[in-house]
Amino acid sequence: MSTRSRSGGGGFVGAVRTDVRRLHGAWMELVFPRQRGRGHSVMGKWEPETLPQKIG
Numbered sequence: 001m002s003t004r005s006r007s008g009g010g011g012f013v014g015a016v017r018t019d020v021r022r023l024h025g026a027w028m029e030l031v032f033p034r035q036r037g038r039g040h041s042v043m044g045k046w047e048p049e050t051l052p053q054k055i056g
Contacts, residue, residue: 048054 048056
């Protein structure tokens with residue numbers, strides 16, 4: 001085995017690592033889309049109003 005594949009900088013391990021990073025980035029963009037206009041963002045401003053919401 002070459003030292004290149006052992007360090008994870010290239011070869012199969014490097015390719016898998018790159019694919020996992022891209023997959024993670026794409027997944028995060030789908031689940032948590034970036035807010036374009038932060039002035040109109042409601043993130044962090046919601047507060048629970050009912051007792052079940054407060055418990056949750």
